[in-house]
Structures are given as C-alpha cells and as structure tokens.
Amino acid sequence: xxxxxxxxxxxxxxxxxxxxxxxxxxxxxxxxxxxxxxxxxxxxxxxxxxxxxxxxxxxxxxxxxxxxxxxxxxxxxxxxxxxxxxxxxxxxxxxxxxxxxxxxxxxxxxxxxx
Amino acid sequence: xxxxxxxxxxxxxxxxxxxxxxxxxxxxxxxxxxxxxxxxxxxxxxxxxxxxxxxxxxxxxxxxxxxxxxxxxxxxxxxxxxxxxxxxxxxxxxxxxxxxxxxxxxxxxxx
Numbered sequence: 001x002x003x004x005x006x007x008x009x010x011x012x013x014x015x016x017x018x019x020x021x022x023x024x025x026x027x028x029x030x031x032x033x034x035x036x037x038x039x040x041x042x043x044x045x046x047x048x049x050x051x052x053x054x055x056x057x058x059x060x061x062x063x064x065x066x067x068x069x070x071x072x073x074x075x076x077x078x079x080x081x082x083x084x085x086x087x088x089x090x091x092x093x094x095x096x097x098x099x100x101x102x103x104x105x106x107x108x109x110x111x112x113x114x
Numbered sequence: 115x116x117x118x119x120x121x122x123x124x125x126x127x128x129x130x131x132x133x134x135x136x137x138x139x140x141x142x143x144x145x146x147x148x149x150x151x152x153x154x155x156x157x158x159x160x161x162x163x164x165x166x167x168x169x170x171x172x173x174x175x176x177x178x179x180x181x182x183x184x185x186x187x188x189x190x191x192x193x194x195x196x197x198x199x200x201x202x203x204x205x206x207x208x209x210x211x212x213x214x215x216x217x218x219x220x221x222x223x224x225x
Binding site: 004040041042043044045048055056058090092097098099100102103104105106107108 | 144145147151154155156157158159162164200202205206207211212213214215217218
C-alpha cells in the first residue's frame, strides 16, 4: 500500500483558475509537509502541519492555502493560478515534527499553468 | 540563501565504480540527511548523520560529516544501474523545524 499518496499526479490548467491537490498518508505520522520543486530541481518547503496545526509557513503567496482536516490529510488549495506556479509539488510526512526525523515523500503532482 | 549545495551538479561513472558526492552548507546544524530522487518520483530517505557523528554506513552507502568545514560527502560503492538518480543533502538550521535541501547531484551509472 502507498504510504504517502497525492492526487492528481498531473494537473494542467489555465492561468487564473483555482485548483486543489490532495495528500494522504497511512503511516500514522503526526507531521505533514508541502514542498515545491522547480524546473531546476530546487526543492523548497512551503508549509508544515503537526497534528493539524500549522507549524511552518514559509514566504508563500497567500493564494496558497493548506488545509489539514485530520492528521492523515494535508491538502493544498491554490487560487488565481499564475504561470510561475508551474512546478512539481510534493507532499511528505514524518513521524514527529523536527528536523531530525526522516521524511517520507509522495510521488509528486506536476502542475502546469498555461 | 540556499543552505546546502551539492557538488558536482552531474556525475557519470561506469557500473561497478564508486561515486562520491559532496554537500556544503553555511550555518551550524543539528543533523544532515541524504535523499535520493529517481526520475519522476518522490524523494527517498537514505541516511541521517548527526552533528556529533563523523561517519555513518548503510549498506553500500558511506556518509561523512565535517562540521569544521561545513561539508558532508556521500559515497556509493560498487555502483549499479539502479543507482542512477539525483541525490540531495538536506540540513536543518540548528534547531529550526524545517529541512533545507540542496540543488542535488545528478548521478548516471553507465552499464
């Protein structure tokens, strides 16, 4: 069974649209993350939730809004999509918060904004 | 600014040879992690080394950490075609909750 899953795997949409990416983990972990990987493979943290509470919120436009309905799910909603939002978005989880924990990554969602 | 930077950016070697990748970082750390990313996939954790450790082994992987030089190296011995992937180091920022990833080394193993 997949440990960290994301849907959809690919998302192609027009500028100005609103879209959501869903993430679920079945590892029983407390902490979940959203990362953005650009075309140069640079991976940057966007958000982190621990037990449904926001603990990391990087300098991300407020068009991006994470939502954690329970500790197994962390969804990412993006309003008014822009060309620069095109990237691969990865969800990850770790057993606990803190940088000394191994993170488990989902397969990624490739977002293309036209 | 970016915390970790890998060197080289790309590396091609023959199957069976050893591959060495380096990571340099700027600030003090509690620990450093290495991850692998196969093309089109998510990252997979390889190994974590703490700031008070100098060397760690896991199978064919050997990681060293030199905190005085703010650098780490990942050695893959007896490389295999399946080792073809991008390798990233990730550091914390001395107690910061988040990991900061480097730009990665693209490793290609030639059969």
